[in-house]
Amino acid sequence: MPAISVQDLRKVYGEDEVALDGVSFDIEEGEFVVVLGPSGAGKSTLLRILNGLTEPTEGTVEVNGEEVRGRRDDVAMVFQLHYVIESMSAYRNALTGALSRAGLLQSLMTWYDEEDKRAALDALETVGLLEEAEQRAGSMSGGQQQRVGIARALVQHPTLLLADEPVASLDPKAATEVMGYMRSAAKDRNLTTIASLHQVNIAREFGDRFIGIRNGEVVFDGDGDDLTMEAVDDIYYGEGGDDPAEVLEA
Ligand code: ADP
Numbered sequence: 001m002p003a004i005s006v007q008d009l010r011k012v013y014g015e016d017e018v019a020l021d022g023v024s025f026d027i028e029e030g031e032f033v034v035v036l037g038p039s040g041a042g043k044s045t046l047l048r049i050l051n052g053l054t055e056p057t058e059g060t061v062e063v064n065g066e067e068v069r070g071r072r073d074d075v076a077m078v079f080q081l082h083y084v085i086e087s088m089s090a091y092r093n094a095l096t097g098a099l100s101r102a103g104l105l106q107s108l109m110t111w112y113d114e115e116d117k118r119a120a121l122d123a124l125e126t127v128g129l130l131e132e133a134e135q136r137a138g139s140m141s142g143g144q145q146q147r148v149g150i151a152r153a154l155v156q157h158p159t160l161l162l163a164d165e166p167v168a169s170l171d172p173k174a175a176t177e178v179m180g181y182m183r184s185a186a187k188d189r190n191l192t193t194i195a196s197l198h199q200v201n202i203a204r205e206f207g208d209r210f211i212g213i214r215n216g217e218v219v220f221d222g223d224g225d226d227l228t229m230e231a232v233d234d235i236y237y238g239e240g241g242d243d244p245a246e247v248l249e250a
Helices: 043-050 090-101 104-109 114-126 142-155 172-188 200-206 229-237 244-249
Strands: 004-013 017-027 032-036 058-063 075-078 160-164 192-196 209-214 217-222
Touching: 004 043, 017 043, 017 209, 017 217, 032 043, 032 172, 032 200, 043 160, 043 192, 075 142, 090 114, 090 142, 114 142, 114 172, 142 172, 160 172, 172 192, 172 200, 209 229, 217 229
Parallel strands: 032 192, 032 209, 075 160, 160 192
Antiparallel strands: 004 017, 004 058, 209 217
């Protein structure tokens, strides 16, 4: 059984805004998959459906054989913008990952048990921030804040980690560093990961497998060797040389 199975996903916003059309793929446990594609291709919609934040118009998503219907505790998401709470320490931010698993009363009281506390410290160590655990998140660099976001996701003990353009707002050095931590965290835990990225060079460095989406359809699915310059051109601009500007506007 694949860890993730996506079958014939279609998403139409409003009357006729087709964001995804006939998207199908399986992902094995522990794979680190990068979703590539131009702006407006449907990457974010795909990740939001995988996370249960958006309902597909047609098609199904299964995580470990169970159909996704609404939010799942075992699916964690790292977002593009820093979702950290600036006034709290890195450690407190990481701990909030445990809230998604907690009962209502426990989350209202923000109680954390010893296991959660250990998980938060362990996750901060994984992203190289153990020494900064008590530092206020708001005083950290963008890259550090995004690493806190990854730690928070890890504390959720997910079986699937999703990241929607996690390094889009970072400079190339910080972006590479954050992706390095994300990959090693995922590999250490055999955690299935799907990240959307628009920087092809960074994607190439970290992905095991690449799924290219253009105009809501899968136009590429292969490993780093398959991801030639021609393949990248095709994902972004389309076969037969569509006008890049038009595709990017689409
Ligand atoms: P990407 O993440 O690849 O940039 P998106 O999934 O954000 O692509 O968008 C895919 C298409 O769906 C785009 O044409 C976008 O304008 C449209 N879209 C996305 N979200 C909404 C929404 N909430 N309502 C209407 N259209 C949307």
